[in-house]
Each structure stands twice: as C-alpha cells, then as structure tokens.
Amino acid sequence: MAYVAVKGGERAIDAAHDWLARVRRGAPTVPEIKTDQIAEQLGRAVDRVMAEGSCYDRDLGALAVKQAQGDLIEAAFLLRAYRTTLPRFASSLPVETSAMLIHRRISAIYKDLPGGQVLGPTYDYTHRLLDFALAAEADSGVAPAAPLPPAEPDQTPPAVTPRVLDMLHAEGLMGAEPQSDATPGDITREPMSFPAERDIRLQALARGDEGFLLALGYSTQRGYGNSHPFVGELRMGDVSVEIEPPELGFAIDIGRITLTECEMVNQFGGSKTEPPQFTRGYGLCFGHGERKAMGMALVDRAMRAEELGEDATAPAQDIEFVLYHSDNIEATGFVEHLKLPHYVDFQSELETIREIRRTSQNSTDAAGEPL
Amino acid sequence: MTLEKPGFIDPVAEAQACFRLVLRTMSSPGQIVTLANPVAAPPLTPATAAVLLTLVDAEVSLWLDEPLADSWDWLAFHAGVVRATDIGSAAFLCTTRLPPLAEVFAGTDAAPETGATIILQVPSLEGGKKLTLYGPGLETPIVIAPQGLPADFVAQWEQNHRIFPRGIDLLLCAGSSFCALPRSVRIGEG
Amino acid sequence: MNGYNFAYLDEPTKRMIRRAILKAVAIPGHQVPFGAREMPLPYGWGTGGIQVTAAILGADDVLKVIDQGADDTTNAVSIRRFFSRVAGVETTTRTRDASVIQTRHRIPETPLRDDQILVYQVPLPEPLAKLEPSRAETKQMHALADYGLMHVKLYEDIARFGHVTISYDYPVMVNDRYLMSPSPIPAFDTLKMNRMPALQLFGAGREKRIYAVPPYTTVRPLDFDDHPFALIRAPHACTLCGATNSYLDEVVTDDRGGRMFICSDTDYCADRRGDAASEGDAA
Numbered sequence: 001m002a003y004v005a006v007k008g009g010e011r012a013i014d015a016a017h018d019w020l021a022r023v024r025r026g027a028p029t030v031p032e033i034k035t036d037q038i039a040e041q042l043g044r045a046v047d048r049v050m051a052e053g054s055c056y057d058r059d060l061g062a063l064a065v066k067q068a069q070g071d072l073i074e075a076a077f078l079l080r081a082y083r084t085t086l087p088r089f090a091s092s093l094p095v096e097t098s099a100m101l102i103h104r105r106i107s108a109i110y111k112d113l114p115g116g117q118v119l120g121p122t123y124d125y126t127h128r129l130l131d132f133a134l135a136a137e138a139d140s141g142v143a144p145a146a147p148l149p150p151a152e153p154d155q156t157p158p159a160v161t162p163r164v165l166d167m168l169h170a171e172g173l174m175g176a177e178p179q180s181d182a183t184p185g186d187i188t189r190e191p192m193s194f195p196a197e198r199d200i201r202l203q204a205l206a207r208g209d210e211g212f213l214l215a216l217g218y219s220t221q222r223g224y225g226n227s228h229p230f231v232g233e234l235r236m237g238d239v240s241v242e243i244e245p246p247e248l249g250f251a252i253d254i255g256r257i258t259l260t261e262c263e264m265v266n267q268f269g270g271s272k273t274e275p276p277q278f279t280r281g282y283g284l285c286f287g288h289g290e291r292k293a294m295g296m297a298l299v300d301r302a303m304r305a306e307e308l309g310e311d312a313t314a315p316a317q318d319i320e321f322v323l324y325h326s327d328n329i330e331a332t333g334f335v336e337h338l339k340l341p342h343y344v345d346f347q348s349e350l351e352t353i354r355e356i357r358r359t360s361q362n363s364t365d366a367a368g369e370p371l
Numbered sequence: 372m373t374l375e376k377p378g379f380i381d382p383v384a385e386a387q388a389c390f391r392l393v394l395r396t397m398s399s400p401g402q403i404v405t406l407a408n409p410v411a412a413p414p415l416t417p418a419t420a421a422v423l424l425t426l427v428d429a430e431v432s433l434w435l436d437e438p439l440a441d442s443w444d445w446l447a448f449h450a451g452v453v454r455a456t457d458i459g460s461a462a463f464l465c466t467t468r469l470p471p472l473a474e475v476f477a478g479t480d481a482a483p484e485t486g487a488t489i490i491l492q493v494p495s496l497e498g499g500k501k502l503t504l505y506g507p508g509l510e511t512p513i514v515i516a517p518q519g520l521p522a523d524f525v526a527q528w529e530q531n532h533r534i535f536p537r538g539i540d541l542l543l544c545a546g547s548s549f550c551a552l553p554r555s556v557r558i559g560e561g
Numbered sequence: 562m563n564g565y566n567f568a569y570l571d572e573p574t575k576r577m578i579r580r581a582i583l584k585a586v587a588i589p590g591h592q593v594p595f596g597a598r599e600m601p602l603p604y605g606w607g608t609g610g611i612q613v614t615a616a617i618l619g620a621d622d623v624l625k626v627i628d629q630g631a632d633d634t635t636n637a638v639s640i641r642r643f644f645s646r647v648a649g650v651e652t653t654t655r656t657r658d659a660s661v662i663q664t665r666h667r668i669p670e671t672p673l674r675d676d677q678i679l680v681y682q683v684p685l686p687e688p689l690a691k692l693e694p695s696r697a698e699t700k701q702m703h704a705l706a707d708y709g710l711m712h713v714k715l716y717e718d719i720a721r722f723g724h725v726t727i728s729y730d731y732p733v734m735v736n737d738r739y740l741m742s743p744s745p746i747p748a749f750d751t752l753k754m755n756r757m758p759a760l761q762l763f764g765a766g767r768e769k770r771i772y773a774v775p776p777y778t779t780v781r782p783l784d785f786d787d788h789p790f791a792l793i794r795a796p797h798a799c800t801l802c803g804a805t806n807s808y809l810d811e812v813v814t815d816d817r818g819g820r821m822f823i824c825s826d827t828d829y830c831a832d833r834r835g836d837a838a839s840e841g842d843a844a
Contacts, residue, residue: 009638080599085565189430189577191594191769194697320695330767333604334684340606340636344629344666344825347811348728348747351793359723383567387619390579394617397586398760398775399675426583428576480704484584484593507589507736508775510675510758536738540587553587555736555775 024069038062047258047287048072052328053079054188054207056257056286073209077329084188090243093251097261097284098160100237107164108231109265115161120236121288164233165263165280175268175279194320201303201323202296206285208326210292216316217298225302225314229281232265236288260285262293266301271309279308376412378424378449385410389425393542396551401504401515403496409547415442418544419465419492426488427452427463434461436468439492465490469520472527475539483536486554490542493519496550506556515550517543528558568615569647574598578616578771582762585773590735591703592686592770600766607640608766610663610682617678617762618644618661623651625659630667630808630825637665656828666729668750670807670829673759675776681744683765686772688732688742708740711783719788728793734781735774743780748793749808754780797822802833 025032039046039062046061053064053076060079068074104120107113119125168174184199192200205213220227238258242251262283270276281301283293302316315321325331379385385408392404409417410424423446427433432455435442442465446452455461458474462485469491478486499518502525521527531538531554538554552558566572574596581595600608618624624644628637632654640663641652653659656671665682673679689699692710702708711732718725725731731748735741743751744763754761754774761774774780782790795809800821807829809822824830 009633009635010642013635013638013642077599077603081601084599085569085571087571188598189596191596193594194695320697324696329599330604333606333608334767335605336603337605337684340665341629341634342666342745343810344747344808345729345745347795347809347825348749348793350811351795352724352726352728355793356722356724356726363723383572384620386572386576387567387617390575391617391619393583394579394586394760397583426576426580428573430573430577431580481700482594483588483591484581486584488583507778508586510756510777536588536591538587540583555587555589 024067033066035059035062035066038065042070044288045070045072045075047289048210048292049075049079051286051289051292052076052207052209053083054286055079055083073328073332077332080329090245092254093242093244095239095241095257095259097235097239097259098163100161100235100239100259100261101256102161102235102237103258103288104237105161105233105235106231107233109164113164113167122290161235163263165265168232168265168278173278174265175274175277177280192323196319196323198300198304201319202282202284202300204323204326205283205296205299208296209328209331210289210295212326212328212331213295213299214291215295216302216322217295219314220298220302220316225305225316226310227298227302228267229298229301230265231294232263232280234260234262234290234293236260236290258287260287260289260293262290262297264294264297264301268308274308279304376445378410378412378445379421380408382424385421386425389421392549393422393425393551396542396549397508397540397553399508400506400553400556401509401513401550403515403548403550405548412442412445414439415445415465416492416544417547418549419490422490422542422544422549423452423463423465424450429453431462432460434458434464434466436464436466436470438467439465461487463488463490465492467492467519469524469527469541472531472539477531477534477537477539480537483538486538486540488540488542490544491519493517493543493545495519496543496545496548501561503559503561504552504556505559508553508556512559517545517550519543519545525558525560528552532557565647567620567648568618568644569600570598570612570615575616578612581771582613582616582773585762585771586760586775588739589774589778590739590741590772592765592772594769595771597766597769602639602643604767605684606636607663607665607682609764609768609771610665610680610766611640611643611764612766613680613762613764613771614644614661614663615648617680618648618650620648620650622660623653623658625653625656625662625828626664627662627667627669627826627828628665629810630669631827633827654828655832656826666745666747667808667825668746668753670804670824670826671832672753673757675758675760677759679757679759679761681746681761681763683742683744683763683770684767685730686742686763686765686768686770688730688740703739706738708734708783711740715783715785719785724791725784725788731790732783734779734783736778737781740783741772741774741780747808748782748790751780751782751790752792756780795822799824799830802830804830804833 039058045065046058049061049064049072050056064075064078067078102118105118165174187200187203238256240253241255241257242253244251264281265278266281268277268279281297283296285292299316303319305312305317396402396404406421410420412420427450429451433452434455458470459476464487475487495518497516499516501514501516503512503514505512535554540554541552543550577596581593585593600611602608626637626641628634644650645652656669661678663680687699692714693699715725729747730742730745731751733741733743743754756777758776760776763772784790795811797809798805801823804824807824810825812821812823814821
C-alpha cells in the first residue's frame with residue numbers, strides 16, 4: 001500500500017525529488033559538470049535536444065542535458081515545456097540553406113561537383129575503437145589538441161553552394177516542388193488533421209524522434225515501402241536567420257543557427273501524367289544531426305506515395321501512423337503514464353473477468369463439455 | 372481615443388471572470404449573468420466589450436456591423452483582432468442586428484466547432500416576446516424574453532437547430548448582462 | 562510563481578482553450594480539436610485536464626484533484642501542487658467544498674452540484690480508436706453519427722461471452738447524438754454522468770481534443786434492450802466505512818489470498834466515518 005500511502009503522497013514526492021537531486025549530482029568527490037562543458041564537449045547531445053525540443057538555444061539545451069542527467073528525451077521535454085511559455089515576437093523568413101556557411105557537404109551521386117565534397121567533422125571514416133587516450137588526457141588535465149578553428153567566413157561572405165538536386169532539376173530529371181508563398185501550418189498551435197499536407201508533415205518530422213525516423217527510414221530500405229534512395233546531398237553548416245519587422249519593411253539578421261539538411265534522390269516510375277523521373281525526399285533539423293536528417297528524408301519521400309500514385313501499404317507510407325507516433329515527448333509521456341496507478345480500472349477488469357469465468361463455467365457445466 | 376477607453380483594468384482576472392460567466396450561460400442556456408467589472412467602450416455595451424476582449428484576438432476573425440464600426444480601433448488596440456472580409460467567413464460576429472443565420476458559417480458535419488459565434492447587442496434581455504428554451508444544460512425548460520430579435524427568429528433558430536451539430540451559437544448582450552443560446556438548444560414561442 | 566502567468570498558461574493560449582471549451586459545450590460530446598501546448602508535466606499524466614483547469618481557474622476557485630478517487634495518490638498530489646504553485650488557489654480534498662474538481666479515472670461518490678465543474682483527464686478521447694485507429698476515418702463516422710462499428714463490437718462480446726466485456730471507459734451516447742469516451746472511469750461511474758447537475762469538461766492533451774457534457778444532459782451507455790448496461794462493482798461492503806453502494810478498491814493484505822475492500826473515493830469514505838481528517842495534506 002506504499003503506493004497509495006494514505007497521507008504520504010506529499011512527503012514521498014519531496015523525498016523522491018531530493019533523492020533524484022543527489023543522484024543527479026553523483027559522487028561529490030567528482031567535480032560538478034558545467035553547462036558550458038556540455039555545450040562544448042557534448043555538442044551532439046545538445047543538438048539532438050534542440051532538434052527534438054524544437055528550440056534553438058545551446059545554453060538551454062546544455063542545461064536541459066545536465067538537469068536530465070543526460071537522458072536526452074527528458075532533456076528535450078524540458079526544453080519543449082520551456083519553449084511553449086515563450087511569447088512569439090516574430091516569424092523568421094525562410095532560411096536559405098543554399099547560402100549555408102558549409103562545415104560539411106557531401107553528395108553520393110557525383111564523384112565531384114560544383115562547390116566540392118567537404119568531408120568536415122564526421123565520424124563516418126573513424127575506426128570505432130575506444131580511444132583510451134581521451135580518458136587519460138582528461139584524467140591528467142592535459143589539454144587535448146587545440147580544436148580546429150571553425151570554418152570562418154575568412155574569405156568573402158559565404159558564397160552560394162549550388163544544390164545537387166537543382167542540377168538534376170535543370171536537366172528535367174527531378175520532379176518539381178510546388179512553389180508557394182502561403183504561410184505554412186503550425187503544429188505548435190494547431191492540432192494536426194488529416195490528410196496532412198507536406199508543410200505539416202515536415203514540421204512534425206523535424207521535431208520527431210531520431211530513433212523512430214531512423215527505424216522507419218531503415219524499413220523503407222528493407223522493402224517496407226518501395227524506395228530506392230540515394231543521398232543526393234547532405235550538408236551541415238550555419239545559416240542566417242532573418243526577420244522582417246513590419247515597421248522596417250526590410251529584413252534584418254538576428255543570428256546564425258547550425259542546420260543539417262539532406263536531400264534524397266528517389267526513383268519514380270512515372271504515371272499517366274508524369275514521365276519517369278527522380279523525386280525528392282527532404283530532411284532538415286537543428287544542429288548536426290545527419291542520421292536524423294537522413295531518416296527524415298527517407299520518411300518524407302515514403303509519405304509522398306499517395307501523391308505520386310504509388311501503393312501506400314508500408315508503415316512509413318501511412319501518414320497518420322507516422323505523424324501520430326513520431327513525437328517522442330508525446331510517446332514517452334503516454335508510455336510512461338502506465339506507471340501511474342490504474343487500480344480502479346483494473347478492479348473493474350477483475351470483476352468482469354471473474355464474472356465471465358463464472359458464466360462460462362456455468363454454461364460448461366450445463367452443456368457438459370468445454371466451450 | 373484608445374486611451375480614453377481602456378480595456379480590462381486587470382486583464383488576467385477580468386478575462387477569467389468574464390469567461391466563467393460565458394461558460395455558465397453557455398452551459399445553462401438562457402441564464403442571465405452580469406459582469407462585476409463593466410468595461411466602458413461605447414458604442415459597445417459593457418457586456419459586449421468584455422465578451423469580445425475575453426474571446427477574440429489575432430487568431431480569429433471578427434465581423435462588426437456598421438453601427439459598431441467605430442470600435443475597430445479600440446479592438447485593434449486591446450485585442451489585435453483580425454477583420455473578417457464578409458459575414459460568411461467570420462468566426463465571430465458582433466452586431467446590433469441579427470444577420471440572417473443562413474448567411475453565417477455554420478461549420479461542417481466533420482468540424483461543427485468551426486460554426487460562428489454571434490454576439491448580438493440588444494436593448495434589453497427582458498420585456499420582449501417570450502421564448503421557451505429546451506435542451507442540454509436545462510433541468511427544466513426556461514423562459515426568456517429578450518428584446519431586439521427579428522420577428523422570424525424562432526423559425527430561423529429552428530433551422531439552425533435542425534442542422535445540428537452544425538450551427539451558430541448566439542450571445543445576447545444588454546448593458547452589463549448577457550445570456551447564451553448555444554446551437555444545442557431548442558426554442559419554442561410563448 | 563515568478564516568471565509565469567497566473568495558472569501557468571499565457572493569455573492567448575487560455576483564450577484559445579476557452580474558445581474550444583465553449584464550442585465543446587455547445588456541441589455536447591463532440592471532440593473539439595485544440596492547440597494543446599506542452600506542459601511541464603508529461604503527456605499522458607493529465608496535461609489535457611491541466612490545460613482545461615488552467616483555462617477556467619480563477620483566484621476564488623477551490624480546487625480538488627483526485628486520481629483513482631483518492632486525493633493523495635502521487636499524481637493527484639503533483640497536479641494539486643502545480644496549481645497551488647502557479648495559481649495560488651485554495652485546494653481541498655472535500656468534494657462538497659470544491660468549485661473545480663480535476664479527476665483521473667473516477668467520478669466522486671458525493672453527488673455534484675450545478676455550481677461545480679468536473680474536469681476529466683482523458684488519455685484517448687476517440688471512443689472508436691480501438692476499433693478504427695485512423696482519426697480521419699473516425700471523424701467521418703462522427704460526422705455521420707455512424708456507430709455501427711461499436712454496436713457490432715458490443716454484439717460480438719455478448720455472443721461470445723454473454724456480457725459486454727468493457728469494464729471501464731464504457732462508450733456512451735451524449736444528447737442522443739455523439740458517441741463519447743467517458744475517459745477510463747469504471748463502468749460503475751458511467752450512470753453518474755447522466756443528467757449530472759455539474760458541467761463536465763474533458764481534456765486530452767496529447768490527442769489535442771476538448772469535449773464537454775453540459776449540466777442535465779442525457780448520457781446513455783451503449784447497450785441492447787435484451788442486454789441492458791450493468792454496473793460492475795466488487796460485491797462487498799467497505800471494510801472502513803461499511804458502504805455498500807460505493808466503488809471499492811481491492812487491497813491485497815497478504816500472499817495467501819487475503820483481501821479487503823475499501824472505498825476508492827477517500828473523501829467519501831472519510832466523510833462517512835465522520836473523519837475530519839479527510840482534510841489531509843492538501844497543499
């Protein structure tokens with residue numbers, strides 16, 4: 001009965017919070033981690049938290065990671081709950097990823113291309129061997145090799161790096177995306193309704209769970225959804241965010257954010273109205289998140305099945321299924337709420353199953369043979 | 372002008388208090404409720420002004436009829452309202468004369484909640500033709516007698532109720548008092 | 562609480578929720594979509610109910626929060642504390658002293674009055690969800706009042722088991738128009754909803770839906786003439802107060818099959834025992 005301890009709820013919660021705080025701090029003999037250390041040295045964790053928390057603020061992301069003991073979904077939740085209380089001063093203009101200050105940019109479909117292949121800071125070709133030197137360096141307090149200077153805009157303002165898919169488009173081989181100046185929907189204000197258009201779908205995927213998108217994207221490669229993807233282009237770097245205050249009438253730069261963008265090239269067999277051509281799957285997320293952007297691009301393309309007249313039978317092609325289950329804040333809440341007491345409902349289930357068993361026992365007795 | 376006519380003095384508390392009155396009369400159709408802190412913003416009556424500040428903002432569209440058009444500046448200043456281009460596209464209508472209900476958006480069967488809300492400013496909630504209300508929210512039928520409704524109101528309302536769950540919801544405001552007629556209510560004469 | 566608005570939500574968000582509540586009241590039983598916000602408590606832990614409560618609550622309200630019928634279950638304590646902290650409202654454990662009652666999984670045994678509001682936390686607002694997972698499909702069924710799917714499910718239960726096997730979250734028809742989830746209250750509580758004098762509001766945060774049952778509105782459990790709806794209740798009296806008409810929790814007292822049964826509604830039970838201590842540790 002500790003669960004319902006008739007008067008103990010308040011004290012139990014206080015004690016639990018107190019215990020949690022001590023566990024979070026860990027052994028007091030170990031120096032307390034600082035949020036700037038997290039922001040600088042656990043940057044990919046902060047990136048993921050900002051993406052899924054849909055709030056771009058490295059300091060708050062680092063604080064959330066610290067407060068959540070490195071539980072990244074919990075950290076994203078902290079950031080989301082904070083974000084929702086913030087007043088909305090303005091909406092930014094669309095960011096221009098063509099003008100990205102590139103840190104990394106690769107294409108898998110051309111050996112070389114305008115703008116070049118820029119490998120950048122990637123784990124792709126590292127050997128996954130634990131580097132015991134990292135532990136030793138930290139222990140000895142010796143500073144590791146100085147970090148590379150960020151790719152400074154030391155030359156001229158960032159030149160436009162042409163997009164690989166635009167080249168295919170110029171050749172007439174890439175399906176056109178409809179252009180629109182319409183204000184996109186806003187899933188943070190309006191509940192989703194179905195059929196959901198692509199603006200809504202991409203928004204939901206951009207804050208969706210990395211693991212969920214990874215698994216769904218993977219499933220499209222294994223035959224659940226007819227997909228033949230190529231990484232047309234993957235780029236990561238900094239873009240300017242601009243707003244256009246109505247009283248000014250022109251755009252002003254309010255800062256830079258790091259984004260990862262992935263454009264997948266997919267086959268498309270053509271239809272009655274469309275010749276065979278390539279189609280695009282699009283992925284974009286805050287921070288450095290290649291796995292996330294790629295998974296998103298695969299799932300975005302899969303969800304276009306109906307629009308392109310393909311059979312939509314696989315999980316990744318089911319828009320409602322994907323969008324309702326991609327948000328890990330919603331998912332973790334509802335899964336974990338099973339920890340809350342359910343004894344009232346369980347009591348009803350007990351009585352019902354006892355009654356059904358009595359009924360079936362009686363009819364078995366009457367019929368003389370089992371049901 | 373906007374400074375001469377303030378909105379709520381304590382926006383958080385007054386909006387909450389006004390909302391609870393709206394909620395009470397929506398839940399108990401026809402029940403007349405009265406504001407404790409009237410908002411003076413003619414040509415809107417205190418009840419109309421408070422209800423608008425409570426429910427309307429930049430996220431919904433509003434239509435005002437001609438006699439109330441002087442209130443646009445006040446509403447823009449205090450609520451940041453969005454003007455509806457015509458009767459049929461407004462989420463909220465605030466008016467001194469009931470427009471034909473058939474011209475107002477009543478929502479769809481799948482999304483009946485998109486049906487409009489009309490805030491009708493009337494001379495008085497008493498002394499008019501007697502109307503008997505039946506339906507959800509009412510333990511027993513009740514009688515109201517607001518003035519300022521069109522002669523064919525009961526017939527129009529019957530049509531409004533017939534298309535349920537689609538429909539229009541109506542708030543009648545006079546002085547500092549108001550009462551609601553949600554679409555779920557049936558209205559009989561006498 | 563510093564840095565936050567009264568009752569946590571900002572005013573534009575409250576207005577949006579209030580508009581949704583009013584439409585919900587005007588269309589009893591219809592699920593109104595709303596722009597649910599992230600709350601500082603997790604989805605599934607009552608965020609819909611919390612948002613509804615935050616949108617209606619005023620400084621002069623007296624709030625009661627129950628989970629499983631009890632004021633002292635951890636989640637009830639947590640939500641009550643939240644509102645004490647962000648709204649500074651008075652709280653109570655006494656049903657009759659409350660102006661707003663937020664509940665998870667129960668309706669209080671003490672009959673409610675028309676000056677009270679009951680706010681339900683709802684996990685899955687769509688009563689047809691277990692039969693048809695697509696919300697695009699179920700939306701059409703509600704538009705057409707086409708509830709054949711649910712009738713078939715109940716009929717199959719009866720054919721197979723001799724009973725409807727839904728023991729909680731029993732589907733109800735509201736105002737003879739909408740099929741509605743009463744939230745996971747035990748079937749025992751279902752009939753209390755019918756023509757209840759209090760306004761009943763339902764908030765589903767994760768699913769972003771609000772719905773309502775106005776006072777004195779018909780709420781009818783779905784059933785068949787030859788298999789009328791039956792209350793489910795453990796056939797015992799409360800060990801503490803002797804009540805034979807209340808919903809009971811079964812408490813396992815040992816590992817040899819020992820059981821005792823006590824009222825799930827802790828305020829009702831304490832009240833029957835004349836126990837002034839029912840005003841427990843409400844903050």
